Amino acid sequence: MRNLLAAGLSLLLSAALVACGRMDGETTAVDAADDASSPAERVNAPSEQMTPWGHPDLQGVYTFATNTPIERPDALADMASFTPAELEALEASALARRRADVHDPAPGQLGSSYNAFWTENETGQLLARTSLITDPENGKLPPLTVNGQAILDAWLADRADRSYGEPPFAQIAYRSWFDLPAYERCVARPMPRIWQAYNHGAQILQTPDHVVLHYESMHDARIIALDDRPPLHEDVRFWNGSSRGRFEGDTLIIETANYANQWMDGGRSGPPIQFPMDNMKITERLRRVDEYTLSYEVTVEDTTIWTRPWTFEMPWVGDDPNYEFPEHLYEFACHEGNFRAIEDTLRGSYGLR
């Protein structure tokens, strides 16, 4: 009985610690993971490193939020990674910012941006690397092709034509819903899914012949066959592309093509994702690096847009206390709740024009 009581108390204390950590950002991610629950309670945590049929077991609930930028900032041009001391200082300032966002938001800020209270990403926020891009070595996207540059220039010119007022108060008018990014239309997320500030949970399920990546955002389930089936005919095009997978050693390799002939516009994230996708091929590599962490490495290849392939890598974090169990993936009823946003956007644009 004492043991049970102690266990119960310990659980309560742990829960309180986790709650403090969530609100104050004073508990590290590692602490939260230790306290959240025992492995036996984590229905999604891997109990074995291999499935009964001999595949590496990647199953679980993960998040892919990070504060590390896709491209290395110019100011850090010669610096591929932070020293431990620099990283610690950056994390401290991020925590301070987060604490301010939650407890003491600047006037007007809540209404104008997605602050840390909204994004509630607990872990995996900052890598030691200064960019998600690992190849090219300078951490930057490769140069655009002539075609890629022309597409970007045309997009920027069109956007300038629709801008009213002077930065930073410029407003963009939308001639129709087609001027909105696919994400804001609730049609699709940009591919590849590099990172996300919120709704950043995903679930991996495995059967002997399939791996399923189930994303909270856009309730997309990518069902990836592991047999040697041929690719779909080139006329069959999907916003999320068509994927085929295989295991090589400890790594799941997913190759995806057949993207829709659409612009996968990333909204305010800016390039690189404001390009047509129909010639894009991506290769994703998912591999377990420790009990709760996967490495997610993606190579993007589109010789009509970039002069060479490029690769980014980031963790999928399995111990984010906001996404611990499958029930923490909420229904992402984006389109079902979007009428008001589109109504206001188009009505407001009419007024601007």
Add this chain to the structure above:
Amino acid sequence: MQEKPRSRIITVGGLVVTALGLLNSSLAHAQSESYTAPRLVNTEQPDLNGIWQALNTANWDIRPHAAKPSAIPELLGALHAAPAGPGVIEGGEIPYQAWAAEQQRENFAGRLTRPTDRETNETTGDPEAKCYMPGVPRATYMPFPFQIVQTPAQILIVYEYANATRIVHMDREPGSPVPSWMGWSIGHFEGDTLVVRVTDQVPQTWFDRAGNFHSESLVVTERYTPISPYHLLYEATIEDPDVYMRPWTVSMPLYRRIEENAEIMEFKCVEFAEQFMYEHLLEDSGESP
């Protein structure tokens, strides 16, 4: 010399009579008693993994119905006309309360109502016209396949239509955080039958294009029973004391998609609904912005 064949005929005839009796009482029970599904690897559960699809006209109308023209035959000719169907409701009728029967007729009459503002969008028109997630049980008999992804710990159902998904929490009962379009699913096995209780669905989904509907009090109890390597029997009991006089049940077979390399396609219908939903917002509303 003539006895033997006759007795054979009698025996065969007896089997036929028995089989017909079983068919009449319940096709499902006759078959499920003689069929045992393969087990999911390392478990005692039947393996329900696969791509399944209903083959009926329930999405037009779950009740018995005659063939009908489309809503706009002057534009579509015979395209999109509704085929007749015997219905999928046990007993043939939905036991609506009187007001609800009238509401269903209004729903049908207004099924192509275009949303003019956020309020009308909430309350009018067939949610399928707007590409809203279909809810349960309609997701099951939309004319699109769906895939059951079953692991020992949980089940994910992935519908091709609107790329809707639904996690079925198995042998655990986490609480629903918020009402949702696809509801909150808690499942367990009874023998070889997967039983899923679905609660907390938003009231905006319909059961079909005929405007049959429910309220937020809806509770759906689904039963998925393997009856052959290629068939599941699907039964769903519908309870909603705010709309019906008593619970009622739909049932239908689901067919395994056996084409070589069958896979779920992508049907992101949002982009097909936008003109219908938003076109009028491009014009002058008459109000000053």
